[in-house]
Amino acid sequence: MKYTMRYLSLLAVLGGSMLWGQGSISGQVKMVGSGPPLRAIKMDADPVCSAAHTKPVYPETVTVAEDGSLANVIISITAGLEGQTFATPTAVVVLDQSGCQYLPHVWGVMAGQTLEIRNSDATMHNIHSQSKVNRAFNIAMPKVIKKKNQVFKKAEAPFKIKCDVHPWMVTWGAVFDHPFFAVTDAAGGYSLENVPAGTYTVQAWHESSKRLPAQTQTVTVTDGAAAGLDFTFTPVRRRK
Amino acid sequence: MTNNRPLHLFANVTAVTTLGLIFAGALVTSTGSGLSVPDWPNTYGRFMFAFPWSDMVGGIIFEHSHRMIASVVGLLTAVLAVWIWRSDARAWVRWLGWAALAAVIVQGVLGGLTVLFLLPTPISVLHGALAQTFFLIAITLAYVTSREFFQTGRIPVSGGAHHRLRRWAWAALGLVYLQLLIGAVMRHTGSGLAFTDFPLTGGALWPSFGPAAMEQVNWAHWQLGLAEATRGQMMIHFLHRLTALAASIAIVGLALNLWRNPEIDRRLKMMGAVSVVLLLVQISLGAATVLTLRQYLITSGHVWNGAALLGWSYLLVLRLLRHYALEPAPARLQVLAPEGVPAA
Numbered sequence: 001m002k003y004t005m006r007y008l009s010l011l012a013v014l015g016g017s018m019l020w021g022q023g024s025i026s027g028q029v030k031m032v033g034s035g036p037p038l039r040a041i042k043m044d045a046d047p048v049c050s051a052a053h054t055k056p057v058y059p060e061t062v063t064v065a066e067d068g069s070l071a072n073v074i075i076s077i078t079a080g081l082e083g084q085t086f087a088t089p090t091a092v093v094v095l096d097q098s099g100c101q102y103l104p105h106v107w108g109v110m111a112g113q114t115l116e117i118r119n120s121d122a123t124m125h126n127i128h129s130q131s132k133v134n135r136a137f138n139i140a141m142p143k144v145i146k147k148k149n150q151v152f153k154k155a156e157a158p159f160k161i162k163c164d165v166h167p168w169m170v171t172w173g174a175v176f177d178h179p180f181f182a183v184t185d186a187a188g189g190y191s192l193e194n195v196p197a198g199t200y201t202v203q204a205w206h207e208s209s210k211r212l213p214a215q216t217q218t219v220t221v222t223d224g225a226a227a228g229l230d231f232t233f234t235p236v237r238r239r240k
Numbered sequence: 241m242t243n244n245r246p247l248h249l250f251a252n253v254t255a256v257t258t259l260g261l262i263f264a265g266a267l268v269t270s271t272g273s274g275l276s277v278p279d280w281p282n283t284y285g286r287f288m289f290a291f292p293w294s295d296m297v298g299g300i301i302f303e304h305s306h307r308m309i310a311s312v313v314g315l316l317t318a319v320l321a322v323w324i325w326r327s328d329a330r331a332w333v334r335w336l337g338w339a340a341l342a343a344v345i346v347q348g349v350l351g352g353l354t355v356l357f358l359l360p361t362p363i364s365v366l367h368g369a370l371a372q373t374f375f376l377i378a379i380t381l382a383y384v385t386s387r388e389f390f391q392t393g394r395i396p397v398s399g400g401a402h403h404r405l406r407r408w409a410w411a412a413l414g415l416v417y418l419q420l421l422i423g424a425v426m427r428h429t430g431s432g433l434a435f436t437d438f439p440l441t442g443g444a445l446w447p448s449f450g451p452a453a454m455e456q457v458n459w460a461h462w463q464l465g466l467a468e469a470t471r472g473q474m475m476i477h478f479l480h481r482l483t484a485l486a487a488s489i490a491i492v493g494l495a496l497n498l499w500r501n502p503e504i505d506r507r508l509k510m511m512g513a514v515s516v517v518l519l520l521v522q523i524s525l526g527a528a529t530v531l532t533l534r535q536y537l538i539t540s541g542h543v544w545n546g547a548a549l550l551g552w553s554y555l556l557v558l559r560l561l562r563h564y565a566l567e568p569a570p571a572r573l574q575v576l577a578p579e580g581v582p583a584a
Contacts, residue, residue, distance in 0.1 A: 036465045046297040061465065124295055126278045128358070136358055138278040140285065142295075164276035165298035210458070210468045235462070238455045 021223025026191035027230040029184045029204055031070040031212070035062025035235075041168045048123035049100035049166060059168065060105040062208055069188030070233060072106040073206050074158060074174055076181035077192070078216065080200030086178045088112040092149070095171065097125050097141070097163070102171035106158075106207065108181045109173065115150045119143065124165055131159045134175065138164075158205055172207050195221045204231040211235045243387045244327055247320075251382040254316040258375045259547060261313050264306040265371060266543035269427050270536040273299030274359050280352040283307070310348060317344045320381065333384055340381060343374045361428050368424030372417065372550060379551050383558050394565035397503045402564065405501065408494035409560050412515070413553045415487035420546050422480050427543075431473035431480075432534055433466055438527045441478055449474055464533065484526065491519045491553070504564070511556045518549040 040056035043049035063071040088110050096103045098120040109115050119125055125141040127148070133156035141148065155177040163169035174181070180200075182190040192202075199220045206212040212233045219229045268274050276299030277283050283291040283304055288311070296304060317340050324337035350367040357363065383389055397405065426432055435457060441447045442457050449471050458468045469477075495512035498504050525542035532538055 036463055038465065045299075045301070048297070059465070123297055124284065124300060126276055128275050128278070138275050138358055140278045142284050164273055164303075165300055167272045167299060208462075211462050237459055238451070 021197045022194050023197060023221040023225045024191060024193045025195055025219055025227045025229050027228050029070045029073045029188040029231045030068040031064045032234045035064055043100055046123055048121055052099035071184050071186045073184040073204050074108060075190045075204050076176060077200045078203045080198055081178050092116040096120055100166045100169060102169055106172045106183045109175055110179055111153055111155050111175050111177050117148045117150055119146050125163050126165055128164055129161045131156055197221050197223050202229055243385055243390050247323055247327060248385040251320055251385050254320050255378040255382045257313050257316055258378045261309045262371055262547045263540055263544040264309045266540035267302045268306045270539040271299055271302050273302040276300050277303045280355040314344050314348060317341050340377045343377055347374055364428040365424045369421050372420050372547060375547055375551055376554050379554055394563055397564045401501050405497055408497050409557045412490040412494045413557050415490050416550045416553050419483045419487050420550055422483055426476050426480050429476055431476040434469035434473040434477035438530045488519055491515050515552055518552060521545050522549055
């Protein structure tokens with residue numbers, strides 16, 4: 001039954017593509033102004049961590065380039081896909097713990113897709129998920145265990161995962177019920193590929209969601225075309 | 241009946257070790273290491289005492305050390321309970337020994353539950369509150385086994401002063417205890433840095449909790465890279481400062497009353513003075529906690545000194561109750577019968 005549904009979903013997507021075509025959405029995310037001043041992380045609490053870096057390491061809370069390009073923003077379709085189902089990718093999403101940092105800092109998976117959590121460090125970590133829709137968990141990752149798989153079964157808005165052994169280690173993940181999501185790179189760029197033709201609401205979410213609240217825009221995707229969609233964040237100071 | 245000196249010494253060691261355990265627990269919270277060891281009672285799948293020192297890194301240092309010291313306190317308490325049961329004739333003291341053992345077991349289980357259920361606030365607060373309560377039980381056991389407790393004869397204190405002293409002493413103890421409970425709530429709800437200024441609170445003596453004032457505070461948080469505070473967190477934080485003021489008044493009031501009363505002996509006067517010194521240290525550490533944005537050693541020192549102040553205030557109450565009695569009513573108020581004739 002499960003496989004039948006998957007095939008039907010795949011057929012629906014392929015069928016939709018053939019009937020109405022596919023396009024892509026891409027763009028850039030920028031930030032006006034600067035983020036909070038960031039202080040270098042002190043990693044002395046674990047010699048393995050401090051030995052892994054020759055240069056100061058800064059938190060990735062707000063990663064903004066000199067030209068304002070904003071990294072680590074989750075771009076996803078939030079409306080326009082109703083009634084459609086999508087096959088869960090078989091490819092795993094990798095979340096590595098390397099140099100006592102999470103790589104990548106922000107990521108997304110589809111519900112049911114495997115998140116492969118790696119420990120590339122010769123030290124202990126714990127993976128403490130603060131998810132609310134999916135069950136929160138806290139699992140040990142001793143240095144001898146190099147890989148653990150985790151599956152989130154339900155779609156969920158971005159949530160934090162942290163390491164309590166190394167309190168500076170924080171990563172944000174989101175779980176989607178469709179494959180049309182991306183995280184902006186260092187140049188603030190993103191691209192959503194193979195989007196069925198149609199009109200969609202697209203959201204840009206940043207982890208500093210109180211000061212850089214999520215934004216949405218509407219975009220229409222037509223067959224074979226690349227729709228451009230840029231976002232600009234400005235730190236919000238509420239005046240009342 | 242006389243005291244058992246070795247037993248008393250052992251009870252003292254238990255109480256002092258408990259104070260050390262409170263510091264270790266404070267370090268866990270202050271460094272955010274509560275979940276750095278995901279399993280319990282094992283540590284990363286190993287028997288707790290077999291966990292290698294080489295793996296004691298980062299938050300594990302604090303969490304695992306806390307568990308180890310807690311085990312020592314548990315063992316000391318078990319020995320103390322059995323020792324009292326075998327050597328102390330007073331039934332209520334024997335029961336108190338078992339109560340201490342029950343409390344330390346419950347405390348250990350609460351600590352385990354906080355880990356297994358990912359730090360639920362009610363359990364974490366209860367764990368913090370029971371730590372202070374257990375410390376008071378340990379002090380009680382140390383005191384009731386002391387030579388001083390067995391001394392007979394009480395120092396009379398005149399009626400008005402006697403009642404006044406007791407009221408101040410109970411007020412100081414109650415307010416310090418309440419303050420520690422509010423402190424536990426503050427720590428486990430992440431409200432410790434809801435305001436980042438001192439001695440003002442949000443730029444005012446009495447902060448507004450309206451949207452404009454909250455925005456001002458939270459904009460400063462953004463600039464400092466701190467999480468934004470909710471209204472509830474701000475209120476808890478401010479309540480902690482208000483209760484600190486009330487407890488300070490009670491402690492200073494008690495010390496002054498002790499100092500000025502000629503019927504009170506020098507030892508108790510000095511206890512009052514030391515309370516004020518501990519209070520000053522406590523206020524300084526509280527201010528430093530805020531101004532250093534919760535530097536973990538200062539924050540833990542604040543918790544530790546708070547517990548010491550609680551224990552000291554409690555000991556003062558115990559001594560006051562045990563060794564000072566209400567002076568008998570003045571002779572002129574007694575109904576005197578003629579010699580040889582029984583009073584009606």
